[in-house]
Amino acid sequence: MTHPSAPRLTNPAGNPLEKELDMSAPRNSPSPSTSSYENAATGSVSLRGVDFAYRDLGPTDGVPLILLIHLAGVLDNWDPRIVDGLAARRRVIAFDNRGVGGSSGSTPDTIEAMARDAVRFIRALGFDQIDLLGLSMGGFVAQVIAADEPRLVRRVILAGTGPAGGPGIDRVPALTIKATLKGTLTRQDPKLSLFFTETANGRRAGLAFLERLKERTLNRDKDISLPSFRAQLKAIKQWGRQAPSDLSAIRQPVLVANGENDRMVPSQNTLDLAARLPQSELVPLYPDAGHGGIFQYHDEFVTRALGFLEA
Amino acid sequence: MTHPSAPRLTNPAGNPLEKELDMSAPRNSPSPSTSSYENAATGSVSLRGVDFAYRDLGPTDGVPLILLIHLAGVLDNWDPRIVDGLAARRRVIAFDNRGVGGSSGSTPDTIEAMARDAVRFIRALGFDQIDLLGLSMGGFVAQVIAADEPRLVRRVILAGTGPAGGPGIDRVPALTIKATLKGTLTRQDPKLSLFFTETANGRRAGLAFLERLKERTLNRDKDISLPSFRAQLKAIKQWGRQAPSDLSAIRQPVLVANGENDRMVPSQNTLDLAARLPQSELVPLYPDAGHGGIFQYHDEFVTRALGFLEA
Numbered sequence: 001m002t003h004p005s006a007p008r009l010t011n012p013a014g015n016p017l018e019k020e021l022d023m024s025a026p027r028n029s030p031s032p033s034t035s036s037y038e039n040a041a042t043g044s045v046s047l048r049g050v051d052f053a054y055r056d057l058g059p060t061d062g063v064p065l066i067l068l069i070h071l072a073g074v075l076d077n078w079d080p081r082i083v084d085g086l087a088a089r090r091r092v093i094a095f096d097n098r099g100v101g102g103s104s105g106s107t108p109d110t111i112e113a114m115a116r117d118a119v120r121f122i123r124a125l126g127f128d129q130i131d132l133l134g135l136s137m138g139g140f141v142a143q144v145i146a147a148d149e150p151r152l153v154r155r156v157i158l159a160g161t162g163p164a165g166g167p168g169i170d171r172v173p174a175l176t177i178k179a180t181l182k183g184t185l186t187r188q189d190p191k192l193s194l195f196f197t198e199t200a201n202g203r204r205a206g207l208a209f210l211e212r213l214k215e216r217t218l219n220r221d222k223d224i225s226l227p228s229f230r231a232q233l234k235a236i237k238q239w240g241r242q243a244p245s246d247l248s249a250i251r252q253p254v255l256v257a258n259g260e261n262d263r264m265v266p267s268q269n270t271l272d273l274a275a276r277l278p279q280s281e282l283v284p285l286y287p288d289a290g291h292g293g294i295f296q297y298h299d300e301f302v303t304r305a306l307g308f309l310e311a
Numbered sequence: 312m313t314h315p316s317a318p319r320l321t322n323p324a325g326n327p328l329e330k331e332l333d334m335s336a337p338r339n340s341p342s343p344s345t346s347s348y349e350n351a352a353t354g355s356v357s358l359r360g361v362d363f364a365y366r367d368l369g370p371t372d373g374v375p376l377i378l379l380i381h382l383a384g385v386l387d388n389w390d391p392r393i394v395d396g397l398a399a400r401r402r403v404i405a406f407d408n409r410g411v412g413g414s415s416g417s418t419p420d421t422i423e424a425m426a427r428d429a430v431r432f433i434r435a436l437g438f439d440q441i442d443l444l445g446l447s448m449g450g451f452v453a454q455v456i457a458a459d460e461p462r463l464v465r466r467v468i469l470a471g472t473g474p475a476g477g478p479g480i481d482r483v484p485a486l487t488i489k490a491t492l493k494g495t496l497t498r499q500d501p502k503l504s505l506f507f508t509e510t511a512n513g514r515r516a517g518l519a520f521l522e523r524l525k526e527r528t529l530n531r532d533k534d535i536s537l538p539s540f541r542a543q544l545k546a547i548k549q550w551g552r553q554a555p556s557d558l559s560a561i562r563q564p565v566l567v568a569n570g571e572n573d574r575m576v577p578s579q580n581t582l583d584l585a586a587r588l589p590q591s592e593l594v595p596l597y598p599d600a601g602h603g604g605i606f607q608y609h610d611e612f613v614t615r616a617l618g619f620l621e622a
Contacts, residue, residue, distance in 0.1 A: 072496060180495045181488065182537045185383060190495060226493045 037083040037094075038216045042075065042102060047124045053102030053221065054095035054121075058087030063154050065131045065309065066122055067094040068138030070160070071176065071232050074101030075221040079295045080212055085302030090131075090309060095121055097141075099228045101221040107228035111137070111164075111239045115144035119152065131309055133157040136265060136291065137232060140164070140239050147249040156254045157305055160262055160291045162269025163245050163276065170240030172264055173233040195292030197261050202288055205296040247276040255308040257301060259293025260285035281308060348394040348405075349527045353386065353413060358435045364413030364532065365406035365432075369398030374465050376442045376620065377433055378405040379449030381471070382487065382543050385412030386532040390606045391523055396613030401442075401620060406432055408452075410539045412532040418539035422448070422475075422550045426455035430463065442620055444468040447576060447602065448543060451475070451550050458560040467565045468616055471573055471602045473580025474556050474587065481551030483575055484544040506603030508572050513599055516607040558587040566619040568612060570604025571596035592619060 040055040055075055065086060069077055075094050086092050098117045099107030108114055118141055122130055131154050134142025139161025146153045162169055176194065183190035189210055196206035224232075254277045258270035267285055274282035283304055286293040294301040351366040366386055376397060380388055386405050397403050409428045410418030419425055429452055433441055442465050445453025450472025457464045473480055487505065494501035500521055507517035535543075565588045569581035578596055585593035594615055597604040605612040 177488070177492065178537065181491055181540065184491045184495060184501060185537060185540055186534045223497045226489065226496060229492065229496055 037078065037080040037087070039218075042219055042221065044102070045121070045124050047120055050098055050105035050117075051103060052095055052098070052121045052124070054093055054125075056091070056093045057083070058091040059089070060091060062091060063129050063131055063309075064091040064093055064127060065133055066118070067092065068097075068118065068132060068134040068141045069094070070136035070138055071172070071236060072224050072229050073135075073138075074224055076101075076213060076216060079209060079298055080215055081298040082294065082302060085298065086133075086305060089306050093125070096221065097121070099231070100224050107231040109231040109234040109238075111140045111235050112144055114141045114235065115148065119145055119149055122152065128152065129154050131155045131157070133159070133305070134161060135294070136160045137236055140236070143245070143247075143250060146252050146254070150251055153252055155309055156250070156252050157257070157308065158254060158270075158273060159257045159294045159301075160259070160265055160270075161273070162265045163247055163273055164239050164242040165244035166240065166265070166269040166272060168240070168266040169269065170237050172236050172240065175264060176233070191292070194264055195290055196296065197259070197288050197290050199288055202290065202296070205289070206292070209292060209295045247273070248278055250277055251279065253279045253281065253308070253311070255281045255283065255305065257283040257294055257304070258285055259289030259291065259296065260287055261289065262291045262293070264291040348389065348391040348398070350529075353530055353532065355413070356432070356435050358431055361409055361416035361428075362414060363406055363409070363432045363435070365404055365436075367402070367404045368394070369402040370400070371402060373402060374440050374442055374620075375402040375404055375438060376444055377429070378403065379408075379429065379443060379445040379452045380405070381447035381449055382483070382547060383535050383540050384446075384449075385535055387412075387524060387527060390520060390609055391526055392609040393605065393613060396609065397444075397616060400617050404436070407532065408432070410542070411535050418542040420542040420545040420549075422451045422546050423455055425452045425546065426459065430456055430460055433463065439463065440465050442466045442468070444470070444616070445472060446605070447471045448547055451547070454556070454558075454561060457563055457565070458556075461562055464563055466620055467561070467563050468568070468619065469565060469581075469584060470568045470605045470612075471570070471576055471581075472584070473576045474558055474584055475550050475553040476555040477551065477576070477580040477583060479551070479577040480580065481548050483547050483551065486575060487544070502603070505575055506601055507607065508570070508599050508601050510599055513601065513607070516600070517603070520603060520606045558584070559589055561588055562590065564590045564592065564619070564622070566592045566594065566616065568594040568605055568615070569596055570600030570602065570607065571598055572600065573602045573604070575602040 037057060040057045042053055042055055044051045044053050053075065067078060074096055078094050083092055083094065096103035097114055098105040108117065130152060132142040132145060139158040142156055142158060146156050179190040179194050191210065192206040196202040256270055256274045258267050260267055270285065274280045286297045289296045348368060351368045353364055353366055355362045355364050364386065378389060385407055389405050394403055394405065407414035408425055409416040419428065441463060443453040443456060450469040453467055453469060457467050490501040490505050502521065503517040507513040567581055567585045569578050571578055581596065585591045597608045600607045
């Protein structure tokens with residue numbers, strides 16, 4: 001049973017950024033009794049005129065884990081096995097960044113601006129310490145937040161992602177458009193070819209993942225709009241073309257994971273992150289897996305991630 | 312009941328181009344007893360090393376009508392109501408041009424080369440007089456064939472198409488890619504927005520059309536490949552950027568049809584064709600209809616087309 005209007009949020013420290021909150025705006029908080037991502041209520045918090053849509057589940061104590069989704073992704077793009085697995089032991093919050101899915105406003109076209117929006121959202125919820133899980137573009141955003149907000153961010157998990165200026169990242173937009181056209185011509189979800197290997201095993205894992213994304217049937221999120229998608233493509237291209245970033249600014253412990261055969265953000269980027277981050281831990285690259293390696297190996301990933309977050 | 316190996320083709324005149332036929336290659340001809348497009352066998356004819364896939368139905372006498380499909384279209388993109396309606400009184404042949412769907416070879420990137428391939432296919436079937444129905448890109452191809460082959464082509468129907476250099480045609484590729492991306496993000500077939508109006512009526516007609524395209528469940532055609540799609544996009548862009556063609560070279564009677572609100576090949580092009588073709592007949596533009604106007608008004612179109620062909 002859910003209580004959509006029961007406030008779950010607490011603001012223990014009277015956060016100084018609270019004044020940014022539009023307190024007169026309606027705020028619908030997900031219920032604390034939510035037991036699965038499939039049924040998690042979608043709440044919203046209004047901040048500077050932007051309504052951020054989010055889902056909040058898991059235990060209410062401990063450091064919450066904020067999820068940062070990939071290009072074009074909305075709340076419904078998170079693998080429910082991963083969210084539920086993590087939420088069995090951690091408070092987990094997924095949200096739509098500005099202009100995406102159920103969140104209003106216009107989507108920024110730089111990773112840095114996305115990071116600023118994410119920090120505002122996190123602070124609006126009243127948190128002064130969080131962990132981050134960033135996937136692909138969400139991993140770019142996570143790196144910026146971790147470097148800019150050393151006190152806010154405790155631990156970071158980066159999956160299927162790479163550092164600014166990493167090899168091949170500037171080709172993600174072209175690759176995505178090509179896969180989307182091909183997917184339309186062959187009536188196949190482009191995520192299959194972008195996230196999974198072309199082997200029988202990879203294809204099976206991809207189809208199973210697509211089925212899991214359909215498990216939620218009620219109150220699904222809105223799709224991303226074409227202008228927001230384009231803004232994200234621009235941000236990704238710019239991230240890929242930046243001068244390689246100084247990863248020594250990220251002082252937090254970071255767990256790095258990916259498939260061994262990521263054709264979007266080439267797996268070499270994962271190894272680069274592990275090599276250059278001051279406090280990194282590398283999950284051995286998942287075999288016969290690509291950009292969606294953590295979806296394909298969701299059980300193994302959840303176990304490893306929980307171990308890392310609880311270390 | 313079908314007899315896939317029963318040859319249907321006749322070559323009454325010992326066509327001089329017959330020597331181009333690779334007579335040693337297997338040739339599977341559709342059965343003459345086929346009664347509907349849904350069940351029509353797919354035959355193939357081999358010519359200069361290229362296997363052309365085609366479907367052949369309707370009465371065997373009279374001047375056959377050759378169908379020329381739109382961008383990215385294969386045999387299964389013809390509205391079965393249109394094919395069956397026409398085949399009730401005319402022999403109708405749909406085919407995949409070089410490199411498309413079930414036809415081998417590589418797709419040319421000019422309309423003129425597509426026209427040459429179409430003429431070779433038509434002659435390979437032994438025909439020395441045909442009618443043409445060209446839709447959108449197929450209408451570009453039909454115009455070139457009609458001008459180049461005045462003895463081969465008896466009558467022409469042009470739908471949702473325009474003359475070389477016609478306004479807006481060079482923007483078809485960009486518009487198509489944009490609609491495809493948006494369609495993927497919203498999990499909606501891009502043909503809905505490209506072929507139909509956004510009104511409730513247009514949307515209903517579009518959804519009904521998409522359902523009709525699924526009626527055939529056995530032995531469906533292969534999808535177009537991404538390289539072939541790109542070659543077609545290039546050809547369309549070039550057609551749109553050509554100097555306006557001299558339509559007086561098309562001496563045959565031409566029936567011109569379209570929806571009143573075509574956002575792909577703007578309806579103005581249909582009016583231009585009717586105004587500039589020496590022997591044209593304009594179907595009043597279909598109300599609340601777009602690029603797929605003849606699909607939306609399939610009954611009206613079939614009646615009008617048969618009347619024109621039998622005039």
